[in-house]
Each structure stands twice: as C-alpha cells, then as structure tokens.
Amino acid sequence: MGKGIFSISFFLLFALTALGQVTKGVLLVKKETDNNLSALLEKLSQSPSDTNKINLLLKISHVYWYSRTLENKAIDSTMLYAGLALELSKTLNFTEGGNEAKFMQCKALLERNQFKDALDIASSTDGEEKARLLLLIAERGVFNFPPDSKEYIQAMPLINQASAAAKKAGSTKWMNECFVLTGKFYFNRGNVACGKRAFMDIIQSFHQSGETENVARTWSQLGTYMPENNNTYRDIIYSNEMAVKYYRQANNLKEAGYSLRDLVIIRGNHGQIVQAEKDLLEMLRLFSECHEPLSITTYYIVSDFYRFNGRYDKALDWGFAGVKAAGDNPDKQIRPYIALGNTYAALKKFDKAIQFYQIVLQYDISKSDRDKYVDCYKIANFMASGGAPKKAFRFLNDFLKKYPTLSVNNRELFASTYGYIYDLLGNQNLAEQSYLEMLRLDQAADQENGKRIGYHLTLAGGGALFIIGKYYTQHHRFKEGKKYLEASLKDPQYFDRDQELDTHKLLFKADSALGNFIPAIRHFARHKALDDSINNLAARQKISELNIKYEADKKSKDIKLLENKQKLQEAVIERSNTIRDVMIGGVVVLLLLATLAFWGFKSKQKINRRLESQQEAINTQNIILQRLLYEKDGLLADKDGLLKEKDWLLREVHHRVKNNLQIIMSLLRAQAGFLQNADAKEAIAESENRVNAIALIHQKLYNNDQIATINMPAYVSDLVNNLSNGLGVKKIKFIQAIDSLHIELSQAVPVGLILNEAITNAVKYAFNGEAGQITISFAKGEHDLVKLTVADNGRGLPENFDAMQNKSLGLQMMNGLTRQLRGVFEISGLGGVTVSLRFKLHVN
Structure with a gap:
C-alpha cells in the first residue's frame, strides 16, 4: 500500500584538475x-605533533559526527577536534588537513543552522575548496x-559562486x-x-568527451534525484535503464548492478512486477560475477520487494x-528490521511487526529523521x-502532539489511520469524515511528491482509492465502494499483492450484492488465484522454519552473551552463578517448549478459521453459480458444482493433514535440539523421516489433479531425494525401476513407511561409508498383484539372522504394515540385503 523501498543518494567523484587550492573531498x-x-x-594522547596527528584529530571528528543525537554533545566534539586539526595544519602548513578541518567545521555549524559562520569559513578559502x-x-x-524559505532561495546564488x-x-569535478x-x-x-535540463547538460558534456562511465553515473543520479x-x-x-547501458559499456558491472537495484525499486512501485524481478535476478548475478558483497540496503530492498509481491517466505x-549481515551494528540493523516488520504485518503477526518498528521509531527519533512519521x-x-484501536488512538495522538507535521503526504497517511481507528471503534461518522479528508488531500500529496527528492511513503493514487473503496x-x-475499487485498479502505483x-x-x-454475477465470478477467480500463489503450503512451511530458526539463533546469541558475562564474575560467586544459569536454561527450555506447543495450537486454529472462511466462500460461489447456470444446465449444474466442491474440500483435508504433520516434524526437530544423547537424537531423526514419508503422500494428493490415488514413480523419486539429502548420502547410487502405478491412500501410507524403513536401513548399515548401489523396483503382475523390492549390494545380513525373531522397531513395523x-x-542377505513385499492392489 505504501512505497516499500528507499532511493539511495550518492555524489559524483569526477576526475580532478589540480589548479588553485586543491581538495580531494566530497560533500559527505x-x-x-x-x-x-x-x-x-x-x-x-601519545601522538607527536605531525601530520599523522592531524589525520587522527580528523578521524576523531568524523567518528563524533556519526555518533551525534538530539541529546548528546557529539556535535560540539566534532567542532572541537576539527578546530584542533585546523590549528595544527596551519602550523605545519598542511593544506589537505586544513581543508578537511574547515569542511568539518562547516558541517558542524550548518547542523546548528549557523549559516553566516559557515560562509565566513568558505570565504577564507579559494579554488576547489571554496567551491566545495x-x-x-x-x-x-x-x-x-x-x-x-530564505535559506532555500539563497542556495542558487551560492551555487553560482561555487x-x-x-x-x-x-575543475571539471566541481563544475x-x-x-x-x-x-x-x-x-x-x-x-x-x-532540473532535468541541468543533468542533461552534464550528460551531453561527458558524451562529447567520450567519458562513458561519467555518462552512466550522471544518468544514475538523474534517476535517483528526480x-x-x-x-x-x-x-x-x-534514466536508470540508460545508466545500466553505459555502465555495461564501461565494463563497470558493480555500478550496473546498483542501477538495476534502482530499477527494481521504481518498477516495483509502479506495477511492473515481472520485469522488476528479472532486474533483481540480473542484479544479483552481476554482484556475484564481480564479487561485490551484498550491502545491508540490498538485503532490505530484495526482502521488501518480495514482501511487496506477496512472496513472504x-x-x-x-x-x-540482512539481520545476520548487520551483526551488532545498530545503524545497519534498522533496514532489516523495517523489512521484517513489514513482512510480519503482511502475515498478520502484528505483535512482532510492532516490536521491530518500535526499535526503528526510537532510532529515527534519535536521528531527528523524517521517517519517524x-x-x-x-x-x-x-x-x-492487532485488536487494540484505543491504544492506537492514544499512541497516534501523543505522537502528533509531540511531533506535529505540515507534510501533505503525512497528513494523508494519518487521516487514513484515524478513519481506520474510528471505524474499528464504531464511530462511522468520524470514520467517513477522516477518509474523505484523506481523499481531499490526495491530489496535493501527489503534487508534493513531484517536489520532493528521496524516499517517501505515500497513499497518493491507488492506495487512497483502495482504502475508501474498502470502507464503503x-x-x-x-x-x-465499487467505483473507488475499480478506479484503484487503473492506477497501480504502490499496489502490492x-x-x-x-x-x-x-x-x-x-458485484454479487449488486447482481453483477459474471464480473463477480471473474473477481472471485482472480482472488482465489492470488490467494493460492501467496498462501501455498511450501511458502507457509518455509515461513514456519524461518521463524523457528530466527528464534533459535536469538536464543543462542542470548545464551552466548550470558556465558561471556559469567567469565567476568569473581571466583567467589562462580558456584551461585552456575546454579542461576542452569535455572535460566531450564526456564528457557520450558518456555521454548511451551511456545512451540502454543504455536502448534494457534496454527491449528488459523487453519480452522481459514477452512471456515473458504467454506463460506464456496457456499457463496455455489449460490451464484446455481442462479446463473440452472436455466441452461438444470440439475447437471448442481451435480458439477457438488463434484467440484467435493474435490476442493478433499484437497483442503489433505492440505490440513500435511500441515499438521509438518508441525509434528518441526516439534521433533526442536526437541532434538535439546537432546545430548546420540541414540535419542537418532531415534528422533528416524521418527521425523517416518512422518515425512506420510506427509509427502498428502502433499502429492493436494498438489496433483488426481486426489484419490498416488503416482508411485513420482512419490518414490521424491522420497528417495528427501532421504538421501537428510541422511547425507554421497557415495550411494540409487536405481529406480517403478512401473506406472497409482495406489490408493489406504495402501500408499504403509507402502511409503516400508520404503522409508528399507531405504534407511540400507543407507545406514549396508556399506560402512563405502560406495554402493540401492535398487528399488515396483512391478505389477497378473491379477493386480504387485511386488516392491529394495535391494543393496552391501555386506549382507549376519549369520543366523532371523527376521521373524528380530526385535528391532524397523522390522516389527515392516511386518505389521x-x-x-x-x-x-x-x-x-545373499550378496547384499533384499527386502521384498508382495500384495494385491486395490482397484477402483
């Protein structure tokens, strides 16, 4: 709904013509x-008074500059150390140090809006440094x-003097x-x-002098600042397309990649999703080719691009x-936190979204950043x-009282928020007034965007139309409602999935309520297609795994910090600290187990609610379809609708079973993380493989057109791949000879479990880490008899081995199945182990 990704600013580093007072600096x-x-x-404190000391003073001034906040005195320290560097530079006649010291003094003075004092410093210089x-x-x-403002209007005469x-x-650079x-x-x-004409003058100049890379850089800046x-x-x-073109001509793949990144942002914001993803993949390829490490901003942009398009996993x-790449640096952590906050909000996990954004808000307030709005x-x-509209109302009022804003875009944003809150509180009069105020500000907000350089979040266009259309x-x-919603589809700006x-x-x-049934069905079909693409099983499973991994990493980091603190304690309290840490560890384990159990319960509740919602949608669609088709097809339409509904519901049953089995697998993996005994861990892993063998069957039934039978060649292939990946198989070759068989669910589950046990035993015990071969065959004979065989060419069975007397769980399970x-x-066990199973196939 809002613009999700930032535009990145940087300045030109053109070739330098060294005449007059020279500077190597930039404006950052x-x-x-x-x-x-x-x-x-x-x-x-230990440095002699030489040029190295000047550079050290400047370095300290730089560090203080980047540590400044509204509360601390870092800007005073920036000024102090720059002044010391300037005095020593005059004594040693070190021009370069003096230039940088004056630059830092000007930065500090301008931060305090002391323009006259900054101009006095500029007037004391000449040449390139004066221009700078x-x-x-x-x-x-x-x-x-x-x-x-006066300050803005005076900027142009200063540019002319520069x-x-x-x-x-x-100096070509500073011109x-x-x-x-x-x-x-x-x-x-x-x-x-x-503004465009000024940039085109530079581009034309570089074209004439044949400076291809500078042509590319200027196109990139034009795209950035427009x-x-x-x-x-x-x-x-x-502009960005031209930047990519000329950077490629100059063989600067790194900057071509960054211009592609800018294209991802602008295309994504304006509905060109397919081409945006192509640009994104090409960007990553170029960065890999030129060995450019991914920046935190790149992690953020890619994450928010996929969030923007409903690819939440x-x-x-x-x-x-991005969080991992940022490490413990709070400046670098902010953008990954924004991306995660946006994604969790899209997933309706509002508590987590608020946690991330509270950190971001405090950071932006400390930096006096306009993004705080x-x-x-x-x-x-x-x-x-998340169910707390009164709390939201108080929070919004308190914030705007402390930080009022004149920005039209901000006022439009907050008008929409007040409308939403009033709606939830049941005050429809104030809700509608707020939404109409939002709409009234919309054109002015778009005009304001046309006068602003850099990042902004806006509802202008499709966003505002969607919000009021949804309300009505x-x-x-x-x-x-229909009028505004249809208008929002015509303007895809900032239109996410x-x-x-x-x-x-x-x-x-x-359309259903207005009796427009044909358009209603088209919109329902489009909604269903989008919902399936966003909320598919694989994506939900990946999201769950990522959440568990993130929480586990966070717990590991917290425990490591506790251990580091423990080493600093006095020896006298070592015993009591150890007892305390053990108790904390026990509480963490109990809390994690309780969290996992609660997560499983909430997941089931969410699935139930989704099924109920889909059932309601199915019933609504059936009513509409029956009214449309009854006159043409009579009772046949009812029959077809019921059959379609039956297939749909069966798929959802398999979907739900698969999801529940995935929850069990996640719980097993989490439990294994707290075990120390190797045998216990192995037993957990074997149980996970057995559950996965069953889950794979339900996944096949959910995804395939045939929802009553399993295609055995495809199933066996997937099962072998899962087991070989899970067991770390590298030297074992699998040969599959599977007839084109389709088996009912009642027979597919025991067959899958037997296959899982036979293949697992062969991998673990047949080869002792050496190379080998496992052959799996499944053939159909006469009278619907089938034979399943799993054979290896390993060391075989021990002498006097009696399968009927063996008490292992695997053999007992295979016999029972x-x-x-x-x-x-x-x-x-002759020439390896051969496990075979013969049974009669059920026929529909």
Missing part, C-alpha cells in the same frame, strides 16, 4: 571503520528548508557538482523540466539474512489491526 563526511573513540583518544564549501552550504538550504570558483580553478546541485534545487521546487510521482516515474525508469529469508503511521495501524464496501455501500488480493475479494462482494496390506514380507 568520511565514515571511519576504526571508530573506537576510547582507543583513538588514547592514541591521540559553498556547495555544502547551498546543499543544506536545498535539503533542509522549504522552497519558499561554479565561478570551480571554473577559475579549472559538474554545481550542475548536479542545480538540478536538485529545481527538482525540490517542483520544476522537473529545469522526484517520483505518477508523471515522472517513466523518466526515472528510462522469500521476504523473511532475505530479512533474516512513517514509523508512527505503521505502528498505529499495526496496533489497530465493508459497510454495504456497494455502488460507492495483498492489496490486489483484497481488492478482487471486495469487488466480488460488491505388511499384515495391514494383507501381503507377504521377505528379507534375504
């Missing part, structure tokens, strides 16, 4: 990798003040930086044509990978959706 403060302030200050500092001051006006200084110094900031100046004022709305996004796509996978909007919506439809005002899913469901409801099939079970 260098981010130091060595940022341990205590160590740096200790090193400073004047651009720095102008940039502050462009990005931190509204277009009608351009004159750069021209006098013969082009002046063009870039000129473009940003016009873009932020909403003058897209002038404000995004319904009128400009095609130009942004074209992939979204969680990339989100957790987006954080507030999301948290309030999550609270309301849910309150049985179907004509009004969850919203599209709900839109077709609501249009099905509206053979009796269930009313068949004959045999095992022999």
